[in-house]
Amino acid sequence: xxxxxxxxxxxxxxxxxxxxxxxxxxxxxxxxxxxxxxxxxxxxxxxxxxxxxxxxxxxxxxxxxxxxxxxxxxxxxxxxxxxxxxxxxxxxxxxxxxxxxxxxxxxxxxxxxxxxxxxxxxxxxxxxxxxxxxxxxxxxxxxxxxxxxxxxxxxxxxxxxxxxxxxxx
Amino acid sequence: xxxxxxxxxxxxxxxxxxxxxxxxxxxxxxxxxxxxxxxxxxxxxxxxxxxxxxxxxxxxxxxxxxxxxxxxxxxxxxxxxxxxxxxxxxxxxxxxxxxxxxxxxxxxxxxxxxxxxxxxxxxxxxxxxxxxxxxxxxxxxxxxxxxxxxxxxxxxxxxxxxxxxxxxxxxxxxxxxxxxxxxxxxxxxxxxxxxxxxxxxxxxxxxxxxx
Numbered sequence: 001x002x003x004x005x006x007x008x009x010x011x012x013x014x015x016x017x018x019x020x021x022x023x024x025x026x027x028x029x030x031x032x033x034x035x036x037x038x039x040x041x042x043x044x045x046x047x048x049x050x051x052x053x054x055x056x057x058x059x060x061x062x063x064x065x066x067x068x069x070x071x072x073x074x075x076x077x078x079x080x081x082x083x084x085x086x087x088x089x090x091x092x093x094x095x096x097x098x099x100x101x102x103x104x105x106x107x108x109x110x111x112x113x114x115x116x117x118x119x120x121x122x123x124x125x126x127x128x129x130x131x132x133x134x135x136x137x138x139x140x141x142x143x144x145x146x147x148x149x150x151x152x153x154x155x156x157x158x159x160x161x162x163x164x165x166x167x168x169x
Numbered sequence: 170x171x172x173x174x175x176x177x178x179x180x181x182x183x184x185x186x187x188x189x190x191x192x193x194x195x196x197x198x199x200x201x202x203x204x205x206x207x208x209x210x211x212x213x214x215x216x217x218x219x220x221x222x223x224x225x226x227x228x229x230x231x232x233x234x235x236x237x238x239x240x241x242x243x244x245x246x247x248x249x250x251x252x253x254x255x256x257x258x259x260x261x262x263x264x265x266x267x268x269x270x271x272x273x274x275x276x277x278x279x280x281x282x283x284x285x286x287x288x289x290x291x292x293x294x295x296x297x298x299x300x301x302x303x304x305x306x307x308x309x310x311x312x313x314x315x316x317x318x319x320x321x322x323x324x325x326x327x328x329x330x331x332x333x334x335x336x337x338x339x340x341x342x343x344x345x346x347x348x349x350x351x352x353x354x355x356x357x358x359x360x361x362x363x364x365x366x367x368x369x370x371x372x373x374x375x376x377x378x379x380x
Contacts, residue, residue: 015174015189018342022196025334029203032267048262060264060275089202133209137217141266141275147202149195 029147031055037082040069044078051084059084061141069142072111077104084144087132088124096132097124099146112138171348183353190346193338200335206269207331211324218321221314228307235300242296251297261312271327273320276312 033054043049049061061083073081085108086099097120100106106125110117113131120126127135136143176182240248260279265272 019189019192022193026196026199028270029199031270048264050264053267057267057272058264059266060262060277062275062277063262064277089206129209133213136210137213140268144267145206145269147199147269149199 026147027055031057032059032144033086033146034059034084034144037084039079040066040073040081040083041078043083044070059141059144065139065142068138069108072108073104077107080104081108083142085139085142086146087135087143088146088148090148095126095128097126099124109135171344173352174345174349176349176353178353178356180357183350183357186346186350186353190343190350193343193346197335197338197343200331200338203269204328204331204335207271207324207328210268211321211328214317214321214324218314218317221310221317225307225310225314228303228310232300232303232307235296235303239294239296239300242294248297259308268320268324271323273323274316276316278309278312 031054035052035054038051043061044066049063049066050058051061053059069081069083070078080102081104082101085105088097088099090097098105098109100123106117106119109125109127112135113127117125117127174186176186243251262277262279264275266275267273
């Protein structure tokens with residue numbers, strides 16, 4: 001109820017609305033995240049390959065895409081490739097980070113891009129926007145975006161990198 | 170022009186506003202990220218749609234041409250009789266795929282296994298085989314085009330919505346929060362200065378009384 005003595009009351013109700021709206025947006029952005037990843041061999045064995053998403057829905061995986069991925073890999077690597085592959089966006093518009101558990105993801109993306117890639121940190125490597133567009137074109141259903149909030153540490157790292165770049169120039 | 174948010178001028182409100190500003194800035198970054206991804210996907214889908222449309226037109230042309238040649242060779246009635254037995258239901262696997270929060274339909278034509286065509290290959294020529302192949306190719310192209318066009322529409326709508334949210338954050342919410350924080354900070358500084366002046370005045374009065 002609106003209290004005229006405290007105009008802040010109405011405002012806070014408005015703010016709560018805005019915040020809940022933004023929270024919904026955040027949930028929506030990451031609604032396609034898989035609840036569990038499946039290996040390439042498991043998906044190839046399924047009659048209709050599907051992945052369960054965090055919001056309870058199912059995401060279809062194209063069989064033609066799985067065939068394409070299997071053509072790029074050794075059959076021994078089918079078990080170690082977990083799909084969908086996660087591509088993290090963390091506030092840097094020009095680049096993305098591919099999250100990987102094994103070497104297979106790196107091998108696969110290197111084969112798709114036809115260039116040598118290497119780990120930036122253990123379990124993740126960086127690709128740039130034009131490369132991301134190519135990866136998404138080849139793997140529209142077997143990759144998934146993850147939007148994460150930059151933490152204070154990451155912001156500090158970014159600022160530090162920028163500072164070093166300015167210093168080098 | 171940024172507007173001030175009506176809040177009580179207390180330190181707690183200032184802390185709350187600062188927290189809200191930090192959260193809004195982070196959400197703004199995510200929205201910008203999402204917008205750039207959606208735009209990238211939209212442009213890619215637009216390019217693919219143009220190619221797919223051209224491919225569909227070419228495939229349909231070829232299919233009709235091959236069918237005309239085949240019916241010319243075998244005779245329309247004979248061909249129809251032969252092909253009437255080969256009619257089979259087309260099955261398309263459909264399901265959604267999620268692109269940065271947008272659910273886009275994904276379609277895939279199920280290829281028949283075994284390579285059987287459904288008509289007597291001994292009594293027909295290779296022209297019928299060619300017509301069948303081109304027709305299947307045309308069907309594949311139509312399904313691909315349908316998927317791309319629907320995706321394009323959905324991505325376009327979502328880009329508009331995300332752009333509105335990102336702009337609202339960038340030009341209204343964040344500037345208003347910043348302006349209010351600046352106003353409250355100024356108000357507290359002013360209060361401090363007033364307090365200091367008051368204390369000095371009291372000190373002078375007390376000094377006078379003692380004298």
